[in-house]
Amino acid sequence: MAIERVTTATFRKYRAEGKKITMLTAYDYPTARLVDDAGIDAILVGDSLGNAVLGYGSTIPVTMDDMVHHVKAVVRGVQRAMVVADMPFLSYNVSKKEALRNAGRFLQEAGAQAVKLEGGTEVAKSVQKITEAGIPVMGHLGLTPQSVHQLGGYRVQGKDEAAAKKLLQDAKALEEAGAFAVVLECVPVPLARLVTESIGIPTIGIGAGPDCSGQVLVIHDMLGFYGQFAPKFVKRYANLHENIMQGLQEYRCEVENGAFPGPEHGFGMDEEVLKKIN
Ligand code: KIV
Numbered sequence: 001m002a003i004e005r006v007t008t009a010t011f012r013k014y015r016a017e018g019k020k021i022t023m024l025t026a027y028d029y030p031t032a033r034l035v036d037d038a039g040i041d042a043i044l045v046g047d048s049l050g051n052a053v054l055g056y057g058s059t060i061p062v063t064m065d066d067m068v069h070h071v072k073a074v075v076r077g078v079q080r081a082m083v084v085a086d087m088p089f090l091s092y093n094v095s096k097k098e099a100l101r102n103a104g105r106f107l108q109e110a111g112a113q114a115v116k117l118e119g120g121t122e123v124a125k126s127v128q129k130i131t132e133a134g135i136p137v138m139g140h141l142g143l144t145p146q147s148v149h150q151l152g153g154y155r156v157q158g159k160d161e162a163a164a165k166k167l168l169q170d171a172k173a174l175e176e177a178g179a180f181a182v183v184l185e186c187v188p189v190p191l192a193r194l195v196t197e198s199i200g201i202p203t204i205g206i207g208a209g210p211d212c213s214g215q216v217l218v219i220h221d222m223l224g225f226y227g228q229f230a231p232k233f234v235k236r237y238a239n240l241h242e243n244i245m246q247g248l249q250e251y252r253c254e255v256e257n258g259a260f261p262g263p264e265h266g267f268g269m270d271e272e273v274l275k276k277i278n
Contacts, residue, residue: 006041006082007113008136008180014041014213015202021181021214023084023204024222027053027070031219032077042082044116044216045071047089047146052220059145062088064102071110084138085112089146092117092126099126103135116183118144120170124177131178139174141167141195142208143186154231156186156207164191168198175199183216184208186233207233 014021023042026032027049035043049070050056071085085106092099099117106112114136117123127137142157151157158167167187174182181202184192189209196203196211205212220226221234227241254260 003079023216029073029077032074036078036081044084047086075111083112084114087117096129103130121173124173127177139179139182171195
């Protein structure tokens with residue numbers, strides 16, 4: 001039986017029914033398969049690729065070509081979830097035309113179903129241009145990591161009156177421009193609730209409390225892949241660092257002491273053949 005794909009209509013339906021939308025990041029084929037098999041509704045190929053996978057200190061060095069390469073791998077591993085491709089730094093800010101061309105690459109070349117971009121009123125025209133071309137756009141407000149230098153660090157946004165008002169206006173501008181959902185990152189819980197109640201499209205929270213229409217986390221954080229610091233809003237659902245380290249150290253020991261490979265891991269051969277070549 002064909003698996004029914006999650007679409008923007010599914011997002012609208014879930015929001016109307018009060019059913020929470022689940023989203024996680026993934027950047028490669030095996031992880032995408034796991035996330036999809038677990039029934040997660042949407043996979044964000046985030047530009048957090050830069051920090052989580054490519055070893056950069058921020059998302060800023062990530063390029064369109066990096067993203068397309070990873071989105072393609074994720075798409076190959078997914079049957080049900082919506083694949084959302086994150087538009088990297090400066091791929092949508094230079095002109096509306098360039099924004100549309102880059103968004104188009106994610107659907108045409110990489111096979112994603114939607115794109116995500118950071119910002120509010122200032123990117124609304126680009127959002128409109130992209131959605132008018134039939135490409136679903138997810139907005140991203142609050143802590144927008146591509147603006148980390150302007151924001152002065154990774155910190156909670158929308159705490160004072162002016163910033164909270166701007167965030168609410170930005171969410172409305174994104175909805176008006178045609179966005180189908182908006183990520184709220186590191187936003188106070190009451191503000192995220194107010195935004196969620198004030199717009200007609202789903203909000204997806206990360207560090208924005210329980211009242212958003214759905215939640216997203218970076219998969220390496222929630223599975224404890226790095227085993228060190230994780231932001232306050234992350235809950236660890238596994239400790240992969242510990243599990244993987246245990247496996248790796250056991251392998252090293254067993255190779256060093258000769259316990260691996262055992263007889264069960266080897267292949268025999270005909271004694272007669274062996275005699276002839278000896
Ligand atoms: O790049 C990313 O992973 C994101 C999420 C943190 C929302 O933008």
